[in-house]
Amino acid sequence: xxxxxxxxxxxxxxxxxxxxxxxxxxxxxxxxxxxxxxxxxxxxxxxxxxxxxxxxxxxxxxxxxxxxxxxxxxxxxxxxxxxxxxxxxxxxxxxxxxxxxxxxxxxxxxxxxxxxxxxxxxxxxxxxxxxxxxxxxxxxxxxxxxxxxxxxxxxxxxxxxxxxxxxxxxxxxxxxxxxxxxxxxxxxxxxxxxxxxxxxxxxxxxxxxxxxxxxxxxxxxxxxxxxxxxx
Amino acid sequence: xxxxxxxxxxxxxxxxxxxxxxxxxxxxxxxxxxxxxxxxxxxxxxxxxxxxxxxxxxxxxxxxxxxxxxxxxxxxxxxxxxxxxxxxxxxxxxxxxxxxxxxxxxxx
Numbered sequence: 001x002x003x004x005x006x007x008x009x010x011x012x013x014x015x016x017x018x019x020x021x022x023x024x025x026x027x028x029x030x031x032x033x034x035x036x037x038x039x040x041x042x043x044x045x046x047x048x049x050x051x052x053x054x055x056x057x058x059x060x061x062x063x064x065x066x067x068x069x070x071x072x073x074x075x076x077x078x079x080x081x082x083x084x085x086x087x088x089x090x091x092x093x094x095x096x097x098x099x100x101x102x103x104x105x106x107x108x109x110x111x112x113x114x115x116x117x118x119x120x121x122x123x124x125x126x127x128x129x130x131x132x133x134x135x136x137x138x139x140x141x142x143x144x145x146x147x148x149x150x151x152x153x154x155x156x157x158x159x160x161x162x163x164x165x166x167x168x169x170x171x172x173x174x175x176x177x178x179x180x181x182x183x184x185x186x187x188x189x190x191x192x193x194x195x196x197x198x199x200x201x202x203x204x205x206x207x208x209x210x211x212x213x214x215x216x217x218x219x220x221x222x223x224x225x226x227x228x229x230x231x
Numbered sequence: 232x233x234x235x236x237x238x239x240x241x242x243x244x245x246x247x248x249x250x251x252x253x254x255x256x257x258x259x260x261x262x263x264x265x266x267x268x269x270x271x272x273x274x275x276x277x278x279x280x281x282x283x284x285x286x287x288x289x290x291x292x293x294x295x296x297x298x299x300x301x302x303x304x305x306x307x308x309x310x311x312x313x314x315x316x317x318x319x320x321x322x323x324x325x326x327x328x329x330x331x332x333x334x335x336x337x338x339x
Binding site: 018109111 | 257258260261262263264265266267268269270271272273303304306308319320323327
């Protein structure tokens with residue numbers, strides 16, 4: 001039996017290599033981790049300003065009072081807006097950092113199938129962020145917290161599993177443990193006032209650690225060799 | 232293809248048949264676009280070697296090369312053209328047919 005070279009398998013191998021290559025520098029993990037930590041910090045400050053459970057006697061059934069209250073609330077609102085803008089620009093921020101760090105070292109490649117999967121993952125990630133920033137503060141009751149937390153944990157799990165499977169990142173195994181574990185532990189202690197902040201900070205830290213490890217190894221293995229132009 | 236097996240070897244696209252260019256074409260077929268440094272790292276060629284192979288592929292119209300900037304960083308972006316993609320598909324198709332023909336001869 002003579003093994004015939006097959007275009008489909010060769011293409012598949014190149015695609016796997018190129019998608020792995022794209023995540024080898026850890027920059028995407030690092031930046032997304034920092035973003036999650038910022039979201040966590042915002043949530044933590046929010047719970048400090050409005051302790052849980054909410055004070056009795058406020059005649060604001062919808063829960064808009066905290067949003068339009070003191071200067072702190074306005075600043076929190078501003079922080080939410082900034083976080084939304086940053087979230088929308090994450091791709092550009094990652095691209096900008098890669099221009100400085102990755103392209104001079106290991107070059108630039110754009111994959112077709114991987115990019116589409118990444119876009120899908122990006123959209124899926126909107127769900128937990130939306131639940132976090134808009135949903136929970138507006139209906140802050142024990143039941144909504146519990147529900148919101150499980151929605152958050154489930155959507156994180158689904159979206160990250162999808163993204164990591166598509167990208168075939170090596171850090172996947174670690175994240176598979178960190179995300180459900182952190183969600184489960186915090187769900188058990190859901191009465192903690194800084195629950196959301198803790199969850200996001202834990203998960204953000206996991207991303208930052210993975211990103212830093214990847215980046216450190218990447219920089220050690222790949223010294224800068226020059227510009228991406230032909231001689 | 233004449234379906235003659237052995238004699239069909241002569242009809243293979245010589246430009247793509249060269250191993251270095253076959254590697255380059257396969258990479259560019261699989262990705263949307265790649266720059267010079269990426270190709271150099273993946274294939275393990277020297278700058279001069281890669282440059283000469285790219286020039287030959289570009290001359291044949293199999294790839295398109297554009298010099299551009301990503302921010303301040305200059306890039307030589309290479310992309311497989313439609314002609315190059317069909318040439319590569321045709322090449323792999325011929326190889327598959329030839330292999331089958333050789334297998335048939337071997338079992339006789």
